[in-house]
Amino acid sequence: MSGFVYDSGFILPREFYGRETALVARDLLGKIIVRLSGNGIAAGRIVETEAYVRGDPACHAFRGMTPRNRAMFGPPGHAYIYFTYGMHYCFNVVTAEEGVGEAVLVRALEPLEGLCIMSKRRGREKNTDLCSGPGKLVQAMGIGPDLYGHDLTCEPLVILGGEPRPGEAVAVAARVGISAAADLPLRFYFKNNRYVSKK
Numbered sequence: 001m002s003g004f005v006y007d008s009g010f011i012l013p014r015e016f017y018g019r020e021t022a023l024v025a026r027d028l029l030g031k032i033i034v035r036l037s038g039n040g041i042a043a044g045r046i047v048e049t050e051a052y053v054r055g056d057p058a059c060h061a062f063r064g065m066t067p068r069n070r071a072m073f074g075p076p077g078h079a080y081i082y083f084t085y086g087m088h089y090c091f092n093v094v095t096a097e098e099g100v101g102e103a104v105l106v107r108a109l110e111p112l113e114g115l116c117i118m119s120k121r122r123g124r125e126k127n128t129d130l131c132s133g134p135g136k137l138v139q140a141m142g143i144g145p146d147l148y149g150h151d152l153t154c155e156p157l158v159i160l161g162g163e164p165r166p167g168e169a170v171a172v173a174a175r176v177g178i179s180a181a182a183d184l185p186l187r188f189y190f191k192n193n194r195y196v197s198k199k
Contacts, residue, residue: 004032004043004112004113006034006036006041006043006113006160007160008155008158010160010161011153011158011159011160012031012077012152012153012158012159012160012161013153014075014076014077014153016077017076017077017093017094017095017152018075018076018077018095018096018097019095019096020095020096021051021052021053021095021096021102021103021104022051022053022186024051024093024095024104025049025050025051025095025104025186025188026049026170026172026188028046028049028093028104028106028159028188029046029047029048029049029164029170029188029189029190030045030046030162030163030164030165030168030190031045031046031159031160031161031162032044032045032046032112032159032160032161032162033046033106033109033141033157033158033159033160034113034157034158034159034160035114035141035142035143035156035157036155036156036157037117037142037156039114039117039142040114040117041113041114042111042113042114042117042118042140042141042142043111043112043113043114044109044110044111044112044131044137044140044141045109045110045112045162046106046108046109046159046162047108047109047110047189047190047193047195047196048106048107048108048187048188048189048190048193048196048197049104049105049106049107049187049188049189050104050105050107050175050176050186050187050188051095051102051104051105051186051188052092052102052103052104052105052186053096053102053186054096054100054101054102056180056181056184056186057180057181058175058178058179058180058181058182058184059101059102059103060072060080060082060103061073061100061101061102061103064101065101068082069082069101070149071094071148071149072092072094072101072102072103073098073099073100073101074094074098074149075094075098076094076095076096076097076098077093077094077151077152077153078093078094078149078150078151078152079091079092079093079094079143079147079148079149079150079152079157080092080093080094080103080148080149081138081143081144081145081147081148083145084135087135088134088135088138088139089135089138089139089143089144089145090105090134090135090138091105091106091134091137091138091141091143092104092105092106093106093152093159105134106134106137107133107134107137107176107187107189107196107197108131108132108133108134108137108189108195108196108197109131109137109140109141109195110131110193110195111127111130111131111140111195115127115130117142118130118131118140118141121139121140121141121142122136122139122140127195128194128195131195132195132196132197132198133197133198134197143157164190168190168191168193169190169191169192170188170189170190170191171188171189171190171191172185172187172188173185173187173189174186174187175187176197176199177199
């Protein structure tokens with residue numbers, strides 16, 4: 001087991017999120033998402049993110065506020081969760097100043113705690129397949145539409161501080177699975193990390 005112990009004293013403050021979105025996306029690498037539920041604690045280390053910014057045609061807020069994306073225009077440090085491809089939900093962290101409409105998509109986690117819970121939710125046993133994609137991690141962590149707009153500085157869904165490990169390098173690349181603005185270097189991930197999504 002990872003030796004992970006949940007400590008609410010390490011919850012990231014709102015100020016962390018109210019910055020330039022690409023910086024937040026990069027700085028989220030190594031941070032830890034914790035989901036508390038009646039089933040226990042599930043926790044995963046963020047290893048891959050994507051930034052979605054103002055003026056970006058791939059950003060859900062590009063054409064303004066709608067009922068679907070309203071959380072993106074709210075205060076930073078809240079959850080923006082949406083349903084995609086008629087199949088699964090994706091979890092995003094709202095960033096920048098309130099009213100801007102930007103967010104970071106969390107694409108992959110390295111499971112740390114609650115692997116049995118995650119395996120049951122996913123119907124998978126292989127650790128590297130539990131959270132190696134945005135739809136997978138949402139299912140494994142038990143993140144659903146009920147947490148839309150949730151304040152990530154409060155339980156039951158929080159993000160804790162964390163740092164890259166020695167020798168861990170950050171790669172920057174184009175985002176995955178989009179057609180508009182597909183060449184923008186707004187995807188961040190740990191090189192050679194086996195939990196990163198397979199695109």
